[in-house]
Amino acid sequence: MSRNIFNDLSAALEALPAAFVLYDADEKIVICNDAYRREYRPFEDLVQPGISHTELQWLKVNEGLDSNAIGREDDFVRDEQIRHRTGPEVEEWQDDHGRHIRLLRARLPDGNVVGMRFDITDLRVAQEELKARNDDLEHARAELFKLANLDELTGLPNRRAANANLQELALTGVDANENLVVLQLDLDGFKRVNDELGHDAGDSVLTQVAKRLEQLLPDDGMLFRIGGDEFQFLLQGQHKATEALSLGNQIVQSISAPFIYQGRACEIGASVGLSISKGAVSDLDDLAKQADVALYKAKRSGRGQVAVFSKDMATEREKDLQIGRFLQKSDSSNVIELDFQPILAAKxxxxxxxxxxxxxxNLQFGSVGYGRILPIAEGLGVGARLSLDALASFCEWNATRAEPTTPAVMMKVSEQLLAHQELFSALAAYDFPQNGMIFTVDAEKLRYLDGDRLAWNLEGLRDMGVRLGFEGVGARTTFGVLQAFHPQSLTLSRDIAAAVDDHQNAQGLVRLIVAQAAVLGANVVAKGLQNRAQVALLADLGCDYVQGDVIADRVAARDYDTQQIKPVREA
Structure with a gap:
């Protein structure tokens, strides 16, 4: 090799950003650059062509240049010889100075070995920083996902996650032998917890609700919190309608048990709407909407119930919404009409x-029964106003008669009226019948009202000669609720009264309610009776009063003075 070429080669090697060395077949250095020599500081002057690889390793050992050799000198040298001869083409390690080193080794056909060592410390630091940033990004992404898809309070997936899950199912499809079930539930009376005990109490109750619901969640189901006090179950599998209905009833029963906050029992309830697919579903979003429609039906039917979607529910709800819009815009006092249904002694x-x-x-909707329109008005928060309109119509009718009615008068009102802040000023202008009146309300609904305001109003109503009656008393009515409010009358749930002549369980329940009424000093009323056998049987079971078209016709207020009321319909 000419001197010029050698000089050029040496200059090129010195310019390399790495330590370079060439060993011959006898493992002696042929050429190396200054970067390689500096690996052996302060003895770099000894690193010259002709020195063997083994001699260099003993230099490390004798001068303490590598802590890995301490106490194992012979083994260290032997290991380094093996690595030089048979080691991998690429190696990486961290030296005693904390540097990250990468060695590239190439064995040539003539036995020579070329080695290059790179200090990759800066690269490793950059990689670690990049990894840390990626970790931070992943953590931030996970947190954003949680914020977007998980409810912070309960830890449950939220409405966004529920919708995304339905969209994914729509894309992937559902097996032909599977179906989907959506159970949508809404807490009854939860607002009272927030109003009376504060939002901390409400948060505690919601957390406890979530835990109870998780305990009921089937293995193939998912649970979401889709709103303030709304939750949703989504089940995928081979589910029968009876199984889904059973789960809905378990949910209602579980939520009805008191929740404890700071030693105080909080009582709420739950209503459940259920929809179930039959085979493949063309629009999964419709399934959730159907469950919501069924939930509306459950709440309108008295709460604490499970309703299974049917097609007529959607039509019914749309009409209710139209009626509701009219109610919010109009004064309904001039469109209230009155009928009377006699209440008879059972014996x-x-x-x-x-x-x-x-x-x-209404001209658009025709005649809408009080039983339908009152829940609509309550849902809009105008139940008290509608009850006052109906009460005003009755009092005006009664005041115009030459001989005001003498029988005791019973009238269903909204529970919102009983908790109304301006109740007594609203009633001041009304002249009640001499024998007073009984205001009846759904038994379970009073649990969810402002307790202090309700107690105050009920006491004032008693002073006015107005007594309290409970409607819909049945299996779900607790004796604690009855004791708390001391109603004058207990009206049996209509499904119990209708089943009393066919089912022993219904008869047993009537006996229990009659016994509870006796303790309270209340009367028991059975309404909506369909045949004379029911009338006779309920009388034998201890009911005090009966009512129904089978035993006495209802009479319009305008015909009350001219149409004779028949106390008993002939067989």
């Missing part, structure tokens, strides 16, 4: 009272 069928049955008439 001798003598007329002991009248129930006022208001209806709401």
């Amino acid at each position: 001798d069928h003598s007329i002991l009272g009248l129930e006022v049955l208001p209806s709401w008439r």
Whole structure:
């Protein structure tokens, strides 16, 4: 090799950003650059062509240049010889100075070995920084996902996650032998917890609700919190309608048990809407909407119930929404019409009272029964106003008669009226019948009202001669609720009264309610009776009063003075 070429080669090697060395077949250095020599500081002057690889390793050992050799000198040298001869083409390690070193080794056909050592410390630091940044990004992404898809309070997936899950199912499809079930539930009376005990109490109750619901969640199901006090179950598998309905009833029963916050029992309830697919579903979003429609039905039917979606529910709800929009815009006092249904003694069928049955008439919707329109008004927060309108219509009718009605008068009102802040100023202008009135409400709904305001109003109503009656008393009515409010009358749930002549369980339940009424000093009323066998049987079971078209016709207010009320319908 000419001197010029050698000089050029040496200059090129010195310019390399790495330590370079060439060993011959006898493992002696042929050429190396200054970067390689500096690896052996302060003895770099000894690193010259002709020195063997083994001599260099003993230099490390004798001068303490590598801590890995301490106490194992012979083994260290032997290991380094093996690595030089048979080691991998690429190696990386961290030296005693904390540097990260990468060695590239190439064995040539003539036995020579070329080695290059790179200090990759800066690269490793950059990689670690990049990894840390990636970790931070992943953590931030995970946190964003949680914020976007998980409810912070309960830890459950939220509405966004529920919608995304439905969209994924729509893309992947559902097996032909599987179906989907959506159970949508809404807490009844939860607002009272927030209003009376504060939002901390509400948060605690929601967390406890989530835990109870998770315990009921089937293995193939998912649970979401889709709103403030709304939750949703999504089940995928081979589910029968009866199984889904059973789960809905378990949910209602579980939530009805008291929740404890700071030693105080908080009582709420739950209503459940259920929809179930039959085979493949073309629009999964519709399934969730159907469950929501069924939930509306459950709440309108008295709460604490499970409703299974049917097609007529959607039509019914749309009409209710139209009625609701009209109610919010209009004064309904001039469209209330009144009918009366006699209440008879169960034993001798003598007329002991009248129930006022208001209806709401509108040119667009025709006549809408009080039983339908009152829940709509309550859902809009105007139940008290509608009850006052109906009450005003009755009092005006009664005041115009030459001989005001003497039988006791019973009338269903919204529970919102009983908790109304301006109740007594609103009632001041009304002249009640001499025998007073009984305001009836759904038994379970009073649990969810402002307790202090309700107690104050009920006491004032008693002073006015207005007594309290409970409607819909049945298996879900706790004796604690009855004791808390001391109603004058207990009206049996209509499904119990209708089943009493066919089912022993219904008869046993009637006996229990009659016994509870005796403790409270209340009367038991059975309404909506369909045949004379039911009338006779309920009388034998201890009911005090009976009512129904089978034993006495209802009479319109305008015909009350001219149409004779028949105490007993002939067989």
